[in-house]
Amino acid sequence: xxxxxxxxxxxxxxxxxxxxxxxxxxxxxxxxxxxxxxxxxxxxxxxxxxxxxxxxxxxxxxxxxxxxxxxxxxxxxxxxxxxxxxxxxxxxxxxxxxxxxxxxxxxxxxxxxxxxxxxxxxxxxxxxxxxxxxxxxxxxxxxxxxxxxxxxxxxxxxxxxxxxxxxxxxxxxxxxxxxxxxxxxxxxxxxxxxxxxxxxxxxxxxxxxxxxxxxxxxxxxxxxxxxxxxxxxxxxxxxxxxxxxxxxxxxxxxxxxxxxxxxxxxxxxxxxxxxxxxxxxxxxxxxxxxxxxxxxxxxxxxxxxxxxxxxxxxxxxxxxxxxxxxxxxxxxxxxxx
Amino acid sequence: xxxxxxxxxxxxxxxxxxxxxxxxxxxxxxxxxxxxxxxxxxxxxxxxxxxxxxxxxxxxxxxxxxxxxxxxxxxxxxxxxxxxxxxxxxxxxxxxxxxxxxxxxxxxxxxxxxxxxxxxxxxxxxxxxxxxxxxxxxxxxxxxxxxxxxxxxxxxxxxxxxxxxxxxxxxxxxxxxxxxxxxxxxxxxxxxxxxxxxxxxxxxxxxxxxxxxxxxxxxxxxxxxxxxxxxxxxxxxxxxxxxxxxxxxxxxxxxxxxxxxxxxxxxxxxxxxxxxxxxxxxxxxxxxxxxxxxxxxxxxxxxxxxxxxxxxxxxxxxxxxx
Numbered sequence: 341x342x343x344x345x346x347x348x349x350x351x352x353x354x355x356x357x358x359x360x361x362x363x364x365x366x367x368x369x370x371x372x373x374x375x376x377x378x379x380x381x382x383x384x385x386x387x388x389x390x391x392x393x394x395x396x397x398x399x400x401x402x403x404x405x406x407x408x409x410x411x412x413x414x415x416x417x418x419x420x421x422x423x424x425x426x427x428x429x430x431x432x433x434x435x436x437x438x439x440x441x442x443x444x445x446x447x448x449x450x451x452x453x454x455x456x457x458x459x460x461x462x463x464x465x466x467x468x469x470x471x472x473x474x475x476x477x478x479x480x481x482x483x484x485x486x487x488x489x490x491x492x493x494x495x496x497x498x499x500x501x502x503x504x505x506x507x508x509x510x511x512x513x514x515x516x517x518x519x520x521x522x523x524x525x526x527x528x529x530x531x532x533x534x535x536x537x538x539x540x541x542x543x544x545x546x547x548x549x550x551x552x553x554x555x556x557x558x559x560x561x562x563x564x565x566x567x568x569x570x571x572x573x574x575x576x577x578x579x580x581x582x583x584x585x586x587x588x589x590x591x592x593x594x595x596x597x598x599x600x601x602x603x604x605x606x607x608x609x610x611x612x613x614x615x616x617x618x619x620x621x622x623x624x625x626x627x628x629x630x631x632x633x634x635x636x637x638x639x640x641x642x643x644x645x646x647x648x649x650x651x652x653x654x655x656x657x658x659x660x661x662x663x664x665x666x667x668x669x670x671x672x673x674x675x676x677x
Numbered sequence: 678x679x680x681x682x683x684x685x686x687x688x689x690x691x692x693x694x695x696x697x698x699x700x701x702x703x704x705x706x707x708x709x710x711x712x713x714x715x716x717x718x719x720x721x722x723x724x725x726x727x728x729x730x731x732x733x734x735x736x737x738x739x740x741x742x743x744x745x746x747x748x749x750x751x752x753x754x755x756x757x758x759x760x761x762x763x764x765x766x767x768x769x770x771x772x773x774x775x776x777x778x779x780x781x782x783x784x785x786x787x788x789x790x791x792x793x794x795x796x797x798x799x800x801x802x803x804x805x806x807x808x809x810x811x812x813x814x815x816x817x818x819x820x821x822x823x824x825x826x827x828x829x830x831x832x833x834x835x836x837x838x839x840x841x842x843x844x845x846x847x848x849x850x851x852x853x854x855x856x857x858x859x860x861x862x863x864x865x866x867x868x869x870x871x872x873x874x875x876x877x878x879x880x881x882x883x884x885x886x887x888x889x890x891x892x893x894x895x896x897x898x899x900x901x902x903x904x905x906x907x908x909x910x911x912x913x914x915x916x917x918x919x920x921x922x923x924x925x926x927x928x929x930x931x932x933x934x935x936x937x938x939x940x941x942x943x944x945x946x947x948x949x950x951x952x953x954x955x956x957x958x959x960x961x962x963x964x965x966x967x968x969x970x971x972x973x974x975x976x977x978x979x980x981x982x983x984x985x986x987x988x989x990x991x992x993x994x995x996x997x998x999x
Contacts, residue, residue, distance in 0.1 A: 572780065573775060573777060573780040573781040574780065574781055574782055574783045574784065576736060576775065576781070577775060577781045577782065577783075577843070577846070578783070578794075579736050579764075579767070580734055580736055580767055580768065580772070580773040580775075581767060581768035581772070581794070581795045581798070581846055581847070582764045582765060582766065582767035582768035582769060582795070582798060582799065583764075583768070583794060583795065583798050584764070584798060585764075587794065587798070591786075591794075592783050592786070595785060595786075596783070596784065596785060669785065670785055671785055671830045671832075672784070672785075672830070672832055
């Protein structure tokens with residue numbers, strides 16, 4: 341298992357290097373001169389040149405890249421021109437908000453889609469199979485920003501049962517003390533139920549709109565994978581041995597069928613990372629997606645660069661986790677490592 | 678064959694609903710297996726050998742449906758039992774082993790656990806005893822170093838080893854009937870003989886009846902007391918092995934024998950059987966489903982016919998037996 345971990349870590353290194361190069365080039369290719377922007381409209385060419393030298397933009401590209409890598413190694417992603425804060429600090433305070441939202445959405449989606457897919461496969465052609473088909477079709481045809489807006493309109497504006505879609509917590513509630521950065525967990529740690537329910541109410545709509553979007557691929561893959569495994573020879577053996585239906589479906593079929601579901605879970609997670617940008621904009625969610633959008637709109641490149649880098653590292657970590665999970669479920673993978 | 682037989686299948690008919698229409702896979706199949714007897718079920722692919730076994734075990738594909746018949750086993754009709762009670766019997770009183778042992782085992786479960794699952798399910802061992810009992814089973818099917826092999830996954834074992842594990846699973850609860858569906862297909866010839874000897878030996882030890890499904894007549898003759906020949910969902914002939922080889926009475930059996938390589942035949946001496954199995958979706962199938970391939974066909978062959986006794990324990994379904 342340790343060997344697998346190390347070899348997978350080794351294969352992740354080139355991806356990280358690639359991402360570093362790309363984010364560097366990306367910001368150098370974006371239109372606009374940060375020095376001119378930073379200096380302001382009234383600045384003299386001399387002042388702009390001074391600022392350019394101060395920002396290190398007068399050096400050659402390889403030299404700039406070296407400086408960039410040195411900064412990265414010391415955890416310095418530059419300074420945001422709009423917030424005036426170091427980008428690293430900005431991202432670290434906003435990441436938990438995005439992570440809480442994404443993980444809750446993923447958890448919701450998996451908790452509904454996987455049982456639905458299993459039942460649809462076991463009772464093929466029954467009403468639950470049709471329900472599964474309807475849910476998956478509806479899920480793929482509703483983009484996240486649309487369900488988000490629809491939910492806000494229906495549950496906040498029309499029915500008035502949801503709080504205003506403005507951030508992580510109602511303005512009248514104090515956020516719980518920072519431990520994990522996840523409001524749901526932090527509020528439970530200090531037994532502040534009021535903050536817990538408040539945070540959950542704020543999370544419900546954005547998390548639901550992201551969950552609906554990710555339900556479809558998960559349910560469809562679970563159903564398809566279960567169907568193909570249930571038709572397999574070893575399921576026939578299990579049935580011929582008189583094993584209880586519960587054992588056949590869960591211990592024998594589901595554990596085999598879960599492998600492709602894990603792969604899709606990883607893909608869905610990366611979709612959700614991207615979908616964050618839209619949902620956070622709709623619900624004024626103070627996460628890194630909204631941060632990146634605001635930075636992009638004001639030509640503030642350091643946060644954009646930091647955002648892309650963070651996402652890429654998250655994505656690579658996620659793939660690593662999925663590979664390891666695969667190894668845990670399937671003994672054949674452990675040998676291949 | 679004196680007392681009550683181990684298994685008595687009567688008038689079994691099975692249909693499959695497919696997109697292209699209803700396929701009458703089995704029609705009025707009668708099959709009797711005596712206690713401790715080894716019976717071979719022989720026929721070309723698609724003749725209904727496996728379907729007969731699956732229907733008896735109650736593990737037919739959902740598209741298949743038993744339309745008539747009974748299968749008496751230990752005083753109960755397997756075809757009439759509710760699934761819950763049938764599942765109690767499967768793996769305990771009647772077991773089955775399959776071809777392609779590598780895919781017939783759960784790929785991500787240790788083989789010892791798979792044997793233990795069956796033991797625990799049927800009360801053959803408690804959860805605590807099961808791992809040790811599984812190792813004992815592996816020893817019984819002569820797997821060397823069973824303690825280590827019990828922790829192996831199927832992909833770590835050879836095809837022959839996997840088939841031994843299959844046998845261990847099937848025999849874990851000492852059933853009184855074993856159905857072996859082409860257990861040696863996909864194994865090399867030396868392994869085939871070893872596996873067949875093992876099944877035969879274990880069956881003799883415990884007085885277990887065995888139904889051995891194969892398309893290999895020579896293998897059937899070597900290991901079985903009696904051979905039952907199937908063609909297109911019908912049983913066409915049933916006789917003790919030696920008697921069948923000495924004098925087949927059904928033209929199809931005679932053709933099968935002529936197509937089976939013996940020790941003296943040259944390859945040129947082998948004859949293929951003309952024609953193909955009839956399309957079982959047809960509604961105008963003749964009473965003798967072989968008649969359209971038969972060179973001895975007469976106009977009477979379209980009228981109804983049943984298995985008739987032509988000798989001591991020798992039955993044939995042919996109006997004009999050889």
